[in-house]
Amino acid sequence: AQTVTQSQPEMSVQEAETVTLSCTYDTSENNYYLFWYKQPPSRQMILVIRQEAYKQQNATENRFSVNFQKAAKSFSLKISDSQLGDTAMYFCAFMKSNTGKLIFGQGTTLQVKP
Amino acid sequence: GAGVSQTPSNKVTEKGKYVELRCDPISGHTALYWYRQSLGQGPEFLIYFQGTGAADDSGLPNDRFFAVRPEGSVSTLKIQRTERGDSAVYLCASSLGGSYSNEQFFGPGTRLTVL
Numbered sequence: 001a002q003t004v005t006q007s008q009p010e011m012s013v014q015e016a017e018t019v020t021l022s023c024t025y026d027t028s029e030n031n032y033y034l035f036w037y038k039q040p041p042s043r044q045m046i047l048v049i050r051q052e053a054y055k056q057q058n059a060t061e062n063r064f065s066v067n068f069q070k071a072a073k074s075f076s077l078k079i080s081d082s083q084l085g086d087t088a089m090y091f092c093a094f095m096k097s098n099t100g101k102l103i104f105g106q107g108t109t110l111q112v113k114p
Numbered sequence: 115g116a117g118v119s120q121t122p123s124n125k126v127t128e129k130g131k132y133v134e135l136r137c138d139p140i141s142g143h144t145a146l147y148w149y150r151q152s153l154g155q156g157p158e159f160l161i162y163f164q165g166t167g168a169a170d171d172s173g174l175p176n177d178r179f180f181a182v183r184p185e186g187s188v189s190t191l192k193i194q195r196t197e198r199g200d201s202a203v204y205l206c207a208s209s210l211g212g213s214y215s216n217e218q219f220f221g222p223g224t225r226l227t228v229l
Binding site: 044104106 | 164203221
């Protein structure tokens with residue numbers, strides 16, 4: 001069975017600074033996908049960024065980028081130039097190839113301070 | 115366009131009662147997912163529909179939980195003989211298809227409280 005672990009329950013960062021959220025996962029699969037989702041207090045889960053395991057190049061979406069280390073089974077999220085609107089809970093998630101089923105970590109609450 | 119909607123937004127019921135939670139996916143999305151999120155935890159997969167059929171129901175915790183999607187659009191999650199441990203936010207998501215390349219769009223959830 002696959003598991004996803006986020007070891008940082010809470011993080012804080014000053015506005016405009018950079019923060020990195022950690023995620024590790026355990027799987028015996030070779031083909032899979034990894035995701036970071038953001039859940040603001042409104043509860044609506046929003047996709048931030050995704051990564052195919054077969055791609056060596058790290059995914060980037062504007063201020064968000066990942067550091068994907070397949071051998072170490074690590075998938076961290078870096079947020080650059082943090083904004084107040086980035087305050088939310090962030091979830092790392094795993095999907096086995098073509099299953100549609102997301103397996104989430106426990107989440108990291110990020111507070112961006114002015 | 116309209117996103118995924120879920121009704122009701124909040125539901126309070128008594129232990130032992132039956133509840134139905136509704137999900138309206140984005141129009142044209144063939145895949146629909148239900149997840150359960152307990153307080154302070156990540157969402158936990160319950161069931162996934164491709165069209166009208168359940169492609170994967172391995173996450174349903176027991177036979178008190180059942181979900182349908184009779185016309186391949188709206189889905190209803192049904193919980194019989196509710197227990198206090200069923201209290202959680204139930205999230206629904208939909209996507210164009212069931213593969214990785216199709217982003218899952220989530221609804222705002224239904225908060226279920228069992229007294």
